[in-house]
Amino acid sequence: MVPASTDETPENPGLGPLKAPTFVDHVVSAIVSRAALGKILPGSRINELGLAKELGISRAPIREALRMLVALGVVENTPYQGMRLAPLTPERVRQINRVRLELERLSLREAPDLVRSEQVQSALQDILEDMKTAARKEDRLALATLDADFHETLMRASNNAVLLKLWQMLRPQLVIIFGLATLKKSLRKVVDEHRTLLGGLSSLNADKVAGLMEEHILADNLSIDFVHIETAESGAARPKGRRAGD
DSSP, X not given: OOOOOOOOBTTBTTOSOOOOOOHHHHHXXXXXXXXXXXXXXXXXXXXXXXXXXXXTSOXXXXXXXXXXXXXXXXXXXXXXXXXXXXXXXXXXXXXXXXXXXXXXXXXXXXXXXXXXXXXXXXXXXXXXXXXHHHHHTTOHHHHHHHHXXXXXXXXXXXXXXXXXXXXXXXXXXXXXHHHHHTTTSOHHHHHHHHHHHHHHHTOSOHHHHHHHHHIIIIIHHHTSOHHXXXXXXXXXXXXXXXXXXX
C-alpha cells in the first residue's frame, strides 16, 4: 500500500526504477489490506505475535511497520492499551478528506495542461478499465487500491515532489476508507464516480473541475457512516479487547 519510490522527471511523470519491497513494506501492506476489508476493525488492538505467526516473519519488521503506521496516523499507540487501528470517526474522516481535497486541488492548479495531456489521460483511462474489472469480480481490495492509484496519478502529474509526498502520507488511510466505503455502496458506483471525474478533467473550465473534485471527495466520501460500517462487518458490537492477529 505504500507506493514504491521512483525517480521522476517532468517529461516522464510517475515513472522510474522500482525498489524491491522489504519485509516492513509487506507488513504495512498486510495491515492496510486487512483494515480495508474490515478484517481489522478501527479501534481493534493489533497483536504483534499473532501477525508475526500469520505472516511467517519475525516480530522486528512488525514493530517497524507499526511505527511507520503510527507516524502515518493509521495506527495509534495508546498507553496501557498498546497498538490499535485508528478509529474512523466522522470528524476524522472529514479532516482527512478536507486535507486531501486541498492537496488534489493544488495538484490540478500546478500542472493543468499536463493533467489534460494524452499521457496522463491514457494512464487514468487504463486505471479506470482495471477498476471496471475489479468491480465485476467484486474485488473490493483491488478496487480500493486502484482508486488510490487513480488519484496518485493526478498528484504525480503536478511534478511537485513535496505535494506528492504529502499525499502519499495519506494514501494508507485513504485505501482503508475506500475499502470500507464499498461495504455501503456498490462497486459499480465507485467506477461511475471516477468515470465522471475523468470526463471532467479534460475540461478547460477550472471551476468545473474543482467542483467535480469537491463533490467526489467530500459529498461521496463524507456521506458514508464508517462508525456503523465496522459494526455491520463484524456482525455485532466489537468485543472488548479484540485484537487483530489473534
